[in-house]
Amino acid sequence: MFSEKDLYFASEFLDKVVKKVSVMAPEIGSNFPTTNSRLGTWDPKGETANISSWTTAFWPGMMWLMYIKTGDETYKKIAEGCEEKLDEAFNIFKYIHHDVGFMWSLSALADYKLTGNEKSRDRAMHAATILAGRFNHVAGYIRAWDHSSMKWAIIDCMMNIPLLSWASEESKDPRFRQIAEAHADTAMRCFVRHDGSVNHIVEFDPETGEVLATPRGQGYSSGSSWSRGQAWALYGFTLAYLNLGKREYLDTAKKIAHYFIANLEPNELPRVDFRAPTEPIYRDASAASIAVCGLLEIAKAVPEFEKQMYERAAMSLLHTLSENCNFKEDELRLLENSSSAYHSPLGMHMPWIFGDYYLLESLMKLYGNDGRFTIHK
Ligand code: GLY
Numbered sequence: 542m543f544s545e546k547d548l549y550f551a552s553e554f555l556d557k558v559v560k561k562v563s564v565m566a567p568e569i570g571s572n573f574p575t576t577n578s579r580l581g582t583w584d585p586k587g588e589t590a591n592i593s594s595w596t597t598a599f600w601p602g603m604m605w606l607m608y609i610k611t612g613d614e615t616y617k618k619i620a621e622g623c624e625e626k627l628d629e630a631f632n633i634f635k636y637i638h639h640d641v642g643f644m645w646s647l648s649a650l651a652d653y654k655l656t657g658n659e660k661s662r663d664r665a666m667h668a669a670t671i672l673a674g675r676f677n678h679v680a681g682y683i684r685a686w687d688h689s690s691m692k693w694a695i696i697d698c699m700m701n702i703p704l705l706s707w708a709s710e711e712s713k714d715p716r717f718r719q720i721a722e723a724h725a726d727t728a729m730r731c732f733v734r735h736d737g738s739v740n741h742i743v744e745f746d747p748e749t750g751e752v753l754a755t756p757r758g759q760g761y762s763s764g765s766s767w768s769r770g771q772a773w774a775l776y777g778f779t780l781a782y783l784n785l786g787k788r789e790y791l792d793t794a795k796k797i798a799h800y801f802i803a804n805l806e807p808n809e810l811p812r813v814d815f816r817a818p819t820e821p822i823y824r825d826a827s828a829a830s831i832a833v834c835g836l837l838e839i840a841k842a843v844p845e846f847e848k849q850m851y852e853r854a855a856m857s858l859l860h861t862l863s864e865n866c867n868f869k870e871d872e873l874r875l876l877e878n879s880s881s882a883y884h885s886p887l888g889m890h891m892p893w894i895f896g897d898y899y900l901l902e903s904l905m906k907l908y909g910n911d912g913r914f915t916i917h918k
Pocket of ligand 1: 595697759769881
């Protein structure tokens with residue numbers, strides 16, 4: 542159980558975040574901010590995501606959370622504008638990938654859950670059908686991208702498969718759930734290591750499912766431990782447990798959480814890679830905000846006497862995140878010090894929209910209503 546002091550801190554923090562996002566919203570409108578490294582401000586015309594980018598739904602997702610918190614229709618309209626523009630990614634199609642889960646869960650599915658809009662339901666179902674179509678049923682994994690090898694799956698996909706759970710519930714067709722479960726089982730077997738660390742990428746033989754390699758991905762090296770990948774796995778297996786009900790997914794999420802917590806340094810953001818050399822020091826705020834979401838859900842799922850460790854870690858990370866927020870109203874950036882990848886110096890220690898989204902989602906969980914855009918039971 543959180544103390545009154547913790548809850549007071551979280552509520553004050555949420556108020557400050559909501560105030561800041563209310564300043565950003567009219568500036569950004571129905572666009573797709575990703576980062577703002579160059580200009581020091583969100584630039585709706587310049588530094589916005591490609592319409593097929595995996596990051597496009599984090600801003601509309603934030604707008605839906607703002608709508609829940611404030612009831613202000615302005616946020617709903619901005620989110621709806623983004624959702625309509627996203628149809629272009631369906632139309633182009635050839636740049637589509639497994640991150641349709643992120644893209645349409647936090648836009649169209651959020652809309653459908655909050656408003657019952659049937660067109661939004663159809664968009665989410667269309668995205669789920671595309672995701673299911675990427676499943677290799679012999680090898681047991683969902684293919685990540687088209688621009689890389691057809692042999693690759695990545696740990697981030699644990700965050701996409703909740704859309705399949707929703708599609709099964711919605712359509713009463715078990716195939717979506719069966720695919721989600723098969724992919725999660727493969728991820729548990731082939732991505733999660735014995736100590737709770739995870740591979741970012743696994744390369745499979747698409748004819749047999751044999752593991753061929755574990756390429757480096759966004760971390761320091763093959764065999765290292767990219768902290769955002771750890772966070773995707775921590776939250777993703779928790780969501781798999783909540784949506785699919787298998788106890789092993791919760792046990793896996795807990796194991797990953799224990800590894801994650803053990804690698805944190807007091808009052809610091811996670812390093813970009815927990816197994817990189819001690820110098821230089823690169824940190825990633827987004828790994829922290831994603832992990833907090835997972836830790837808060839694990840804490841709700843475990844018996845009373847187990848909760849404390851997860852709650853304490855979540856609260857400690859939230860304090861560190863609050864020290865990394867920019868609340869100046871003339872600078873349109875919220876969470877500082879997220880990083881795209883260990884070997885991407887240009888993407889290091891900057892605002893990235895997914896860091897902001899999961900920060901707001903985590904605070905909305907503590908507020909008591911995060912919209913449950915990826916939890917469907
Ligand atoms: N691959 C998505 C990410 O950067 O987390």
